[in-house]
Structures are given as C-alpha cells and as structure tokens.
Amino acid sequence: xxxxxxxxxxxxxxxxxxxxxxxxxxxxxxxxxxxxxxxxxxxxxxxxxxxxxxxxxxxxxxxxxxxxxxxxxxxxxxxxxxxxxxxxxxxxxxxxxxxxxxxxxxxxxxxxxxxxxxxxxxxxxxxxxxxxxxxxxxxxxxxxxxxxxxxxxxxxxxxxxxxxxxxxxxxxxxxxxxxxxxxxxxxxxxxxxxxxxxxxxxxxxxxxxxxxxxxxxxxxxxxxxxxxxxxxxxxxxxxxxxxxxxxxxxxxxxxxxxxxxxxxxxx
Amino acid sequence: xxxxxxxxxxxxxxxxxxxxxxxxxxxxxxxxxxxxxxxxxxxxxxxxxxxxxxxxxxxxxxxxxxxxxxxxxxxxxxxxxxxxxxxxxxxxxxxxxxxxxxxxxxxxxxxxxxxxxxxxxxxxxxxxxxxxxxxxxxxxxxxxxxxxxxxxxxxxxxxxxxxxxxxxxxxxxxxxxxxxxxxxxxxxxxxxxxxxxxxxxxxxxxxxxxxxxxxxxxxxxxxxxxxxxxxxxxxxxxxxxxxxxxxxxxxxxxxxxxxxxxxxxxxxxxxxxxxxxxxxxxxxxxxxxxxxx
Ligand SMILES: Nc1ncnc2c1ncn2[C@@H]1O[C@H](COP(=O)(O)OP(=O)(O)OP(=O)(O)O)[C@@H](O)[C@H]1O
Ligand SMILES: [Mg+2]
Numbered sequence: 001x002x003x004x005x006x007x008x009x010x011x012x013x014x015x016x017x018x019x020x021x022x023x024x025x026x027x028x029x030x031x032x033x034x035x036x037x038x039x040x041x042x043x044x045x046x047x048x049x050x051x052x053x054x055x056x057x058x059x060x061x062x063x064x065x066x067x068x069x070x071x072x073x074x075x076x077x078x079x080x081x082x083x084x085x086x087x088x089x090x091x092x093x094x095x096x097x098x099x100x101x102x103x104x105x106x107x108x109x110x111x112x113x114x115x116x117x118x119x120x121x122x123x124x125x126x127x128x129x130x131x132x133x134x135x136x137x138x139x140x141x142x143x144x145x146x147x148x149x150x151x152x153x154x155x156x157x158x159x160x161x162x163x164x165x166x167x168x169x170x171x172x173x174x175x176x177x178x179x180x181x182x183x184x185x186x187x188x189x190x191x192x193x194x195x196x197x198x199x200x201x202x203x204x205x206x207x208x209x210x211x212x213x214x215x216x217x218x219x220x221x222x223x224x225x226x227x228x229x230x231x232x233x234x235x236x237x238x239x240x241x242x243x244x245x246x247x248x249x250x251x252x253x254x255x256x257x258x259x260x261x262x263x264x265x266x267x
Numbered sequence: 268x269x270x271x272x273x274x275x276x277x278x279x280x281x282x283x284x285x286x287x288x289x290x291x292x293x294x295x296x297x298x299x300x301x302x303x304x305x306x307x308x309x310x311x312x313x314x315x316x317x318x319x320x321x322x323x324x325x326x327x328x329x330x331x332x333x334x335x336x337x338x339x340x341x342x343x344x345x346x347x348x349x350x351x352x353x354x355x356x357x358x359x360x361x362x363x364x365x366x367x368x369x370x371x372x373x374x375x376x377x378x379x380x381x382x383x384x385x386x387x388x389x390x391x392x393x394x395x396x397x398x399x400x401x402x403x404x405x406x407x408x409x410x411x412x413x414x415x416x417x418x419x420x421x422x423x424x425x426x427x428x429x430x431x432x433x434x435x436x437x438x439x440x441x442x443x444x445x446x447x448x449x450x451x452x453x454x455x456x457x458x459x460x461x462x463x464x465x466x467x468x469x470x471x472x473x474x475x476x477x478x479x480x481x482x483x484x485x486x487x488x489x490x491x492x493x494x495x496x497x498x499x500x501x502x503x504x505x506x507x508x509x510x511x512x513x514x515x516x517x518x519x520x521x522x523x524x525x526x527x528x529x530x531x532x533x534x535x536x537x538x539x540x541x542x543x544x545x546x547x548x549x550x551x552x553x554x555x556x557x558x559x560x
Contacts, residue, residue, distance in 0.1 A: 062458075065462055066461075066462075067458055067461060067462070086461075086462065086464055087464050089463070089464065091462070092462075093458075093459070093462045095455050095458070095459070096455075097455060099453075099455045099456055099459055101456065101473075101474070101477070102557070102558075103477045103478075103480075103556040103557055103558075104557070105557065112463075112473065113463050115473070116460075116463045116464075116465045116469050116473070117463065142557035144559050
C-alpha cells in the first residue's frame, strides 16, 4: 500500500470530516441528513454524538462505516477513504439492535467475523472477548436464551473479536433499563481504558454522553449539523458517582444548552 | 373420558367413526339398485333387510365398496402377496415412491437453483418469474402424456419421465418459498456482512441460506405431496411400467372399484408418510440450528 507521509496532525486523526454533507433523495423531496459537518476524531478518543431523533447521528456513523455515501465534502478514515478502511477491516460496528444470527450460538456469533476474515486462533479470541463483556459461560447458548442486555453485550464482543482499533456504536444501550445501562457503561469505560480503542458512540442520554466521553458532539436537525463540540475535563478514572459532582453537572448543563440552542426541542 | 377428549386422539377417532358410519350408509344406498337387479335375476323375491344390507356390502364390483372390503383388498395385496409379484400393491407403491423421490429431489434442486438466480439478479426475476408462473397454469394432465410418450419415442422410459413430471410440479413451491426465504435477512444483518467486507458467497452461505431453511421445509412439504401426484399422473400415461397410477387405470378399465379404492388409499397413505418424514427432518434440522423448542 502506498501512503503519503501524513502530517503530525493527521497521524492522530482516525476520522476526519470536512464540510461533509449527505442528502437522501426521496419521493417527496430531498432529505438533508447531514450538512457541513466538520469534525476530527483523534486516536484513543471516546466521542459521543448526542442530538434529537432524526438529526443524522446514525447517518454519520454509517457514512464512516461506508454504509452510506456522502454527497458532498470529504471524509477520511485512518487517512484513507471509508471504503478502503472497510476493506482493511478498520472498524467494528455495533448496531442499535444486537443483530445476532439466531441459528448461531453466542460463540459462533462472535466467530462470524473471524470466519469471514479468515483469522486464526478463533477459540482464544472468542474466549477473550466474551470475558471482556462478562459473558464467559454462555458460549453455547443461543441468542433467544439470553436477555436483551446480554445479547447487546454479545454483539459488542462480536465487534471486538477481530481487534479493530475503531469502534462505532449506535445507541448500543438504548433499549436497556437504567441499572443494566449503568453497569454496561462502567464496563465499557473499563474496556476502553484497557484496550485504548477509539470509540464513536451515539446516545440520546445526556448523563451517558458526559459520563463516557472525552469529547461530546452535539447535533441538531433540519438539517443535520454539528452545533457544539465539548471537550470533557473529567478525570480518566470515573466511578459511577462522579455523576453527582459539580464538574459533571456543569458539563451536562452545557450539553443541554447546546441541544436547546439547536432549537431541537421546539416545534 | 374427559382426558381423552382433551387430547388429540379422541376427536380424531370421533371424526373417523363418523366418516365410517357415513361411508357404510352410502355404500348401502349406492349399491342397492344393482343389488335389487341381481336379486330379481336370481329370482329372490323376499330378501330380509339385514340380509340385503349384507349383500350391498359384499358385492364383487360395487359402485362404492364398503370400508372393510377396501381394507381387505389392501391387506391381501400387500401382506398377503409376494412383494415381487405384479399383483402386489407394495410392489406398485415402491415404483411410484422411487419416481416421487427422484422427481422431488430434482424439483427441489431446480427450485433452489432458480431462487438463487432470482434473488441475486433483479433482471432474472422479471424475465423468469412470468414463465415459472405460466408453467403452473398448464394442466399437468395435458403435459404428462406428451412427456411420457415423447421421451418414450427417443428411448427414455421407466423412472425418469415420471420423475420429470414430479419435478415439473414440485419445483414451483420451492422457487416461491426460497425466493422469499433468501430475502428474509434484515437490512441490519446484511449491513453487518458489509462492514466485514464479506464476499457474495459468504453472505449467501452464512446468512441467506440459513435464514431460508424454514421456508425450504415449508415448501418441501407441499412439494413432496404434489411430487406423488405427478408420479401417479405420469403412470396413467404409460401402463407398462407399473405403479399405483397403473393400478388405478387397470382398475377403472375392468370396473374393479375395490382395487381402485385400495390403490387410492395406499397413495394417500404414502403421501402422508412422506409429508411426516419431511416434518421429522425439519425438526431435526431446527434442533441443530438452535430453534426455540
Ligand atoms: N435511507 C434513507 N432514505 C431516506 N432518508 C433517510 C434514510 N436514512 C435516514 N434518512 C433520514 O435522514 C435523517 C437522519 O436520520 P438518522 O437515522 O441519521 O437519524 P438519527 O439521528 O440516528 O435519529 P435517531 O436518534 O432517531 O436514531 C432523518 O430525517 C431520516 O428520515
Ligand atoms: Mg439512529
């Protein structure tokens, strides 16, 4: 592969969007899902995307994953086009629903990308990633035998199993109750600290975004654009009760203001 | 008694009993005119009611044979006859069965093949589907003799022509079912494959095919039953090779109603056994694929 020598700034950038726009042509006119998005996600960052329904969060993640094609601007992933990044297996994608294959056991589901990519040491990878998401012992269960939260964790294990450095997560905990969600949030933080992956994480929840992220991207609809980018100054070590501290609440208030400023909840 | 009624057995038995009673009554009614003529010819004037009923249930060539006559014929022509003999219904059933199974296998393969082509190529759906549907609007009774006689003229006889007719009938439910089945994977499941940069073959073998398996079995249950019909219809066009269809045909030439009914029941029984066998295979595969019990 021939790569141009990247500048020191680019070397850090995993995802770089410049004036990115995406318009869906539909029967009743064009839908502008993204417009003029400028954003850089650096290596090792945990970036959350927050914004009202329909503001283009999923679309942005899908564009990074080469599941949608931008209609204007540029987008690079690891310095290459999203398509090349996909062919290089640069990212693991966690969808909003677990999307496990019902005829495969949990271990076989985690093995799916390994089979497709022809990776060796399957057994070791399966054991390691299932342990990472606390599902050791459930290898031979089928998805319907697991709770919704366990299924979602299995789908995270599947995205981790082939060791991509970038993790794209679209509301992975959206359908879960608060207790399970808290638990998975702190597990995810530990996992991120251990593996030093770059994570792009979509959520509807302000506390979740503030708790997890090093950077919070606030988006607004009509048309989907970035209204605020907030760098978090919370310490790396984050127990759950950090959510009662003044720093945390100050960040949460700023995110809420950002959402309001986007006129997002007005009619 | 209450327990019996709650289960499956009792309702089925009650229906069977009702059918049996109705059948015996119908046999009296339908065979009575001919029995009266017979008795008049024999000069028997005063036949008692009980005796008359007995007579209508034991004619040689009744309009409607009584159940016990059919059962007796089935018993005699299977257990009571050497299996290699041309009088054995088991022998004829085995001929029909082999044509059915061969035709079913060919039809299933053809159906799957067509479905795969259709699902992977939009143009082929538009060009193939109308022909596939048209093929099923032509009466099989018109096609069967052409196939059997035509192939016979070029020296192809025996199992294959009949199997081809079975195939012609049984591929259809398989195409329709499998086109639907291969398209059941949700967008998100397909997107997942895309994020892995999976090849089309990997998408097929690891996603579309396993997702289509339940549809395959549903289609095969229909397919196996009409395969049997295809084989019997094929046999009607060529009475040299034997088979249940030939028994039906010779029975109707000779007015052997008991023989016709016996062959019919064997055919129906065979169809039931085949459908049950496909169902059993389905359960096995389901279990291997982790389906909810
Ligand atoms: N395939 C598509 N065709 C047409 N319009 C689309 C398509 N996908 C998304 N859209 C539109 O693009 C806009 C952004 O959708 P997107 O799914 O990215 O929103 P979102 O921020 O993820 O919302 P949510 O929080 O509800 O998941 C919406 O108005 C949606 O209707
Ligand atoms: Mg979304």
